Amino acid sequence: MVATDQVARTILTYIPYILVLIDLRYEGVKCDGGSLDNHMEMGKKLLAAGQLADALSHFHAAVDGDPKNYAAYYRRATVFLAMGRSKAALPDLSKVIELKPDFTSARLQRGNLLLKHGRLDEAESDFKKVLKSNPNDKEEKEAHCQLTKSDELQRLVAQARSSFIRQEYSAAASLLDGIVETCVWDVTSREMRAECSIQMGEMGKAIGDLKAASKMKNDNTQAFYKLSTIYYNLGDHEMSLTEVRECLKLDPDHKQCFSHYKQVKKLNKQIRSAEELIREQSYEEAVSKYEAVMKTEPNVQLFSSLAKERICHALARGQQASRAISVCAEVLQADPENVNVLKDRAEAYVQDEQYEEAIKDYETAAKHSQNDRQLKEGLERAQRLLKQSQKKDYYKILGVKRTANKKEILKAYRKLAQQWHPDNFQDPEEKKAAENKFIDIARAKEVLTDPEMRTKFDHGEDPMDPESQQHHGFHRGFHGFQGFNPFGSGPFNFKFNFN
Template sequence: MDWGRLTGPGGVLGSLSLLCVILDGVLGATGGEIEHHLEMGRKLLAAGQLAEALSHYHSAVGKLPEVDSKNYLTYYKRAAVFLAMGKSRSALPDLTRAVQLKPDFLAARLQRGNILLKQGNAQEARDDFEAVLRPSPEYADAREQLARARDLEELQEDARMAYHRADYGAAISVLERVIEISPWDPEMRELRADCYLRTGDPQKAIQDLAPATRLRSDNRAAFLKISLLHYSLGEHHESLSQVRECLKLDQDDKECLGHYKQVKKLSKQLDSAEELIRAERYRDAIEKYEGVMKADPHVPYYTNLAKERICFCLVKVKATTEAIDVCSEAHQRDPRNARILRDRAEAFILNQDYEKAVEDYQEAQEFDADSNDIREGLERARKLLKISHKRDYYKILGVSRAANKQEIIKAYRKLAQQWHPDNFQLEAEKKEAEKKFIDIASAKEVLTDPEMRQKFDAGEDPLDPENHQQQGGGHNGHAWPFPFNPFESGGSFHFKFQ
């Protein structure tokens, strides 16, 4: 509880202390049962047990004669408890009833004026403060609040004028001061939210609309607007939560119900697609995301997200050409998205286009410098680019990086038959064939061994003597004869082709 608000100038408990003195003289004038409830309420209030105190004041008020002017203090006392509990809307009718029963009851007028001022009802608040000052012109709190009420009237008019001439920045600036004086005014918060929307700041609009939902008894429109904003920002779970608040107030509200069905359907598709990705069912996830684009093609966020995730899935299933096309389209739609650049870089690696992979990873790092995935990917792409200037085993065999073992062996056999040195008669041709044959055999050796292939895919050539010397070992822990040469293993090297 904000005790400063309650005990400061014009605060609830400041007036409450005055009231307690007055109550001591009024309790004897009530009936026995009413007096009991009032006394219990006073004790519980003093003990800080507000809910229990309120219960007794409800009982006391329920037994009061409607027209007995002596009962004004009971209404005031219950209003004070409401205010201490932060329920200003509930306190207002009791304060009004107290003023009706005793028009010169200044404490009630001052408290009512304070509430009206915070609610943005400047003229009504001014009337109350002027009523307090007529018999007590020296009342400092009332003078200060009256000045604030007059300021509020002028500021409200300035804000509306700025809004109507479409000077939304100026309106926001004035509304800052308005809301400082009247933080419980939903109309001014909604006006500022609209200004934020017109200046392209939906997040700040949401921040103003959220308290506005608590300041109206029927706040379905605000809940729907917040839901729509969250939805447009891609925050579908929060959108669903807000539109449900609208339906709690009226389950048949046509606009809220229609939006709820739309959000629920899309949210279910998105959640399902991500579950499929976690289960590595990438083709099924692609189908789901294609459904997302059809479900709501009018909100760019969801189409952009779908393109991004389809790009990711296509890389995972190694559909290289399609992945590059979709990732490029996704990049055009969302140029600063580091994840798309990362995924397209991986597609370029699958396509053995290492220079483009390095370029994409470098650009991705500009947008997300703290990502370990991007940093490690860039390092790997650079290694692969360096290796490609020496020997690229995939290119030697003419297979894609997604090729399986059977495809690699098939390519090897075809090239080995073509370039076996025994097929050539001239010495120069034999030497050239032998060189090519060594590269072909090396490629087959690396790419059919899971451990060596994994190293090569990570940007390290397992047959490079430099790597061998740095690591102090060879394949599977055994020394490896560098450079790899099938013709220098002691005796003739024979191949059996099936």
């Protein structure tokens, strides 16, 4: 009993190996007639059901099972065409014609494919052979029609090449439009039309044709190189890098692509680094990095414009108003409707207290970007600050910049408070003037050393103005603004602590 169990276990252990050997034994055996018919029948059913990948598998098996079965090649070609793989269908149709030269449907189908690929002489030969092979009426009519079309296309190709050689790019492009409309997979015509588009400055059309050409022709390094240079000259460093990498995947030693790759990679790295510095609020370093961009690529105007635009932005964000205004103005001279630069210069004008100029920039930008909430808020702020500047400016009272920190504000306050303290004056009128001046100084210090009040003031509201606060719904309970008195109540006794 034990011996029987051991035998059983041994057999079970080796069953998988036995099965593998059986599979290997039959793997090299051709399909017999029944198996071939099954593959053909299943392939046809799956093709009719639209299950193209499964149908293709069966027709692959049928071709492998009988390499001389023209019907299997023809069915597989049909699936390739249904999948949009015309290049794969052509060899199968050629094999069908080799095995069965009188198969007019296959020859007519190959002729049509050759026509779409722009192989006009070969297509013409197929159409002529169809007409000589006693076709049915439908095939004869189609062959005549396609032969006429082939002759017309050959004439157009000759004219297009002649116009191209004479550098008559518009005329050549027009002729090529008619050719490509029929010869949709003709790489040569697409590449020629792309070159016409480049010469006419129509880069979008050139990109479309070159992208198609890069897919239709294997190892088309030149198409990828041209795409990369077009994107580069359009200022799109990211796409330029993507396309030149595709070129180098096909040929790592391609001299043009490798040289261009080094340039694009360096520029791309600098721009990405500069943008990261802006996000980190390292504005001065970002400016330096974009200045390096202009040195790396001084010949492509779009990169210089991009660098100056971003320098304008970084300077405005970095509170360097005067430099920002100058750089932004340079960009706007070439591109007066650039909304981002108008916004940045407006912000710099606000920092420089040139509120009327800021309002003009915001209003100009709003004409080209009507639903920009940031623009609307900026304009309203500039208008409030202009109105405020015509009244009382606490920064000017203390003689400090808008960027002053609390330590600088207190230092200015102490100096002025000592200078204008009413105890320093004996004449009644001078004392009264000093009191008013001192109150303004104290108010300025109160507002600018309180973060909440300073923020309100920087946005155009006066925390010490009851009318303004009533309008904005802002209330505080520390003194009552209208009667603010740094000396307290009762007769003045100016014993003042300046700490």
